[in-house]
Amino acid sequence: MDTFAARGYNNASLAEIADRAGLTQAGVLHYFRSKSLLLTSVLELRDDTDIEQLGTERPRGLRFLRHLVDTAGRNAEREGIVRLYAVLSAESVTDNHPAQEYFRDRYAGLRAFVADALTETCGLGPGEAESARARHAANAVIAVMDGLQVQWLLDPGAVDMAAATELVIDSILASLTPPG
Amino acid sequence: MDTFAARGYNNASLAEIADRAGLTQAGVLHYFRSKSLLLTSVLELRDDTDIEQLGTERPRGLRFLRHLVDTAGRNAEREGIVRLYAVLSAESVTDNHPAQEYFRDRYAGLRAFVADALTETCGLGPGEAESARARHAANAVIAVMDGLQVQWLLDPGAVDMAAATELVIDSILASLTPPG
Numbered sequence: 001m002d003t004f005a006a007r008g009y010n011n012a013s014l015a016e017i018a019d020r021a022g023l024t025q026a027g028v029l030h031y032f033r034s035k036s037l038l039l040t041s042v043l044e045l046r047d048d049t050d051i052e053q054l055g056t057e058r059p060r061g062l063r064f065l066r067h068l069v070d071t072a073g074r075n076a077e078r079e080g081i082v083r084l085y086a087v088l089s090a091e092s093v094t095d096n097h098p099a100q101e102y103f104r105d106r107y108a109g110l111r112a113f114v115a116d117a118l119t120e121t122c123g124l125g126p127g128e129a130e131s132a133r134a135r136h137a138a139n140a141v142i143a144v145m146d147g148l149q150v151q152w153l154l155d156p157g158a159v160d161m162a163a164a165t166e167l168v169i170d171s172i173l174a175s176l177t178p179p180g
Numbered sequence: 181m182d183t184f185a186a187r188g189y190n191n192a193s194l195a196e197i198a199d200r201a202g203l204t205q206a207g208v209l210h211y212f213r214s215k216s217l218l219l220t221s222v223l224e225l226r227d228d229t230d231i232e233q234l235g236t237e238r239p240r241g242l243r244f245l246r247h248l249v250d251t252a253g254r255n256a257e258r259e260g261i262v263r264l265y266a267v268l269s270a271e272s273v274t275d276n277h278p279a280q281e282y283f284r285d286r287y288a289g290l291r292a293f294v295a296d297a298l299t300e301t302c303g304l305g306p307g308e309a310e311s312a313r314a315r316h317a318a319n320a321v322i323a324v325m326d327g328l329q330v331q332w333l334l335d336p337g338a339v340d341m342a343a344a345t346e347l348v349i350d351s352i353l354a355s356l357t358p359p360g
Contacts, residue, residue, distance in 0.1 A: 011190035087273060090330050094186060111338065132343070137344075142327065143327025147325070150270050150326060154273060158287075163312070168348060170355065174354065
């Protein structure tokens, strides 16, 4: 995780990873087969602690949205994992990147969860989660969390990830909620 | 630009760049000295067309914010430049990246412009641009534009960058504007 976060996938060397783990390169490859399978394993390890993997067990509605704000706040205490995710998600759009499918699927799943939570919180019908506005809003909530990470990594004193995330979620909820 | 966008900086080879430009590597280095100076030149070239460089000539208030929405819309027609920016801004947080200072400065300048435009539009006093809420809002507007780019690059059909940006800006304006 540290090596991928510090260098990105393309620039990470198996030699450095093996060295940090106290293994030979052959030893690393014995467990993970290839650098790209090692990357996938690292991303899956991260996901085990993350809400997007909770599926039907996840909190609903406003509790889900509050959890996103809490996650943004907790992320300010875990620079390594934030950097891993920020670097790899953007690098995944480069040619033939092994995590491209992983991130495409991850955003699709997260988008549906956030759209559900927004429409539930605003008291809209379940069909509204498919509406254009709910989809734009869901994309925007995910985007703001991602974009804040890059700004925060570059200049932690200038960015309060939790406060900015909360401001966007509260503002979007107010604008999606039908008058009255 | 195409090579950095397709591979990121670390993974881009001078050999490929020289080949695409119809030069030898020595020829490229004659003009740009090093791969990192070539990267800086590419980023400066991109900036020449961008509003953040307009300084005091930039549109103010709501016109500035509408320009951000228009830019998000135009970006959907120029995948190469969006990819360049998305890949390099995130890669810049990796160790010893040559564009780290460039992006830190760029976000600081943009943050001030967006905070000014938000407070002007909401009819708040100029001192309000320094308030915590205005700074969170400015960071969020920039973040949403960045984050949408990565989602759009991975799945263009699932993301309307202009519509999602506009929804966030309109929602934030409504929430910053004093009642009455």
